[in-house]
Amino acid sequence: MRQHIVAGNWKMNMSFEGADDLTNEIKEMLEEHTLPKETLLVVCPPFPYLELVSDYSSESYFAVGAQNVSDRDNGAFTGEVSAEMLESMELEYCIVGHSERRAYYGETNALVAAKVNQLIKHDISPIVCVGEVLEEREAGKQFEVVAQQLVEGLFHLSANDFRRVVIAYEPVWAIGTGKTATPEQAQEIHAHIRGLIAKQYGQEVADDTSILYGGSCKPSNAKELFDPDVDGGLIGGASLKAKDFIDIALSF
Ligand code: PGA
Numbered sequence: 001m002r003q004h005i006v007a008g009n010w011k012m013n014m015s016f017e018g019a020d021d022l023t024n025e026i027k028e029m030l031e032e033h034t035l036p037k038e039t040l041l042v043v044c045p046p047f048p049y050l051e052l053v054s055d056y057s058s059e060s061y062f063a064v065g066a067q068n069v070s071d072r073d074n075g076a077f078t079g080e081v082s083a084e085m086l087e088s089m090e091l092e093y094c095i096v097g098h099s100e101r102r103a104y105y106g107e108t109n110a111l112v113a114a115k116v117n118q119l120i121k122h123d124i125s126p127i128v129c130v131g132e133v134l135e136e137r138e139a140g141k142q143f144e145v146v147a148q149q150l151v152e153g154l155f156h157l158s159a160n161d162f163r164r165v166v167i168a169y170e171p172v173w174a175i176g177t178g179k180t181a182t183p184e185q186a187q188e189i190h191a192h193i194r195g196l197i198a199k200q201y202g203q204e205v206a207d208d209t210s211i212l213y214g215g216s217c218k219p220s221n222a223k224e225l226f227d228p229d230v231d232g233g234l235i236g237g238a239s240l241k242a243k244d245f246i247d248i249a250l251s252f
Helices: 016-032 047-059 083-088 099-104 109-121 134-138 142-153 183-201 203-208 219-225 242-249
Strands: 004-009 039-044 062-066 093-096 125-130 166-169 211-214 232-235
Touching: 004 093, 004 166, 004 211, 004 242, 016 039, 016 047, 016 242, 039 093, 039 242, 047 062, 083 109, 093 109, 109 125, 109 142, 125 142, 134 142, 142 183, 166 183, 183 203, 183 211, 183 219, 219 242, 232 242
Parallel strands: 004 039, 004 232, 039 062, 062 093, 093 125, 125 166, 166 211, 211 232
Antiparallel strands: none
């Protein structure tokens, strides 16, 4: 059975001290509330806090992910962080292709594909974000936009490598806006994504792939969103509050 995943994307937020406090709170809440066995929590802090959060994760019950990775091997690429470095820290996940990176840093589907390849090479599961902007939704193009992102960013992988991938459908118009996709809208596009995976890799791989929803997901709407093709969430704003983050994970 595929895994339920609730991943917290802290984005570029928090001081070191704030990160310490938040992670400690998450840990304490996880000691009070046991998550269902098939639900995995992933915390994705900014790069400078990865070690801090990883130290907590070793004694607690969540996995740790980065928010970005270089498309290059190690070397003279000032400011970049390689998949090999993340692997050496024993990180298990890394977000790729977030709409903010696509919009502000020119991350194309080709760059997403190159980053995914680096992560797979270093045994890290990519959490690959796809999703349409408002104009595309209004023009009814969301299905083709998402299909193109999958084909160009992911479908070059072998079935075996694809099994490591987690997909996050994040309608760009719902990110940080307080607007959420309706459960019907989310379910419809998640089923579409699963159908595309089935066509490319077969039904078994599709059935095993976790497809998360992201975009103003919070404790009050998580329960209705997580069903039946929506296998969890990629959470931005609400992941900065331990209680909200854990409440979302307890929504299954
Ligand atoms: P949000 O962000 O939950 O703040 O809308 C989600 C995301 O960008 O991953």
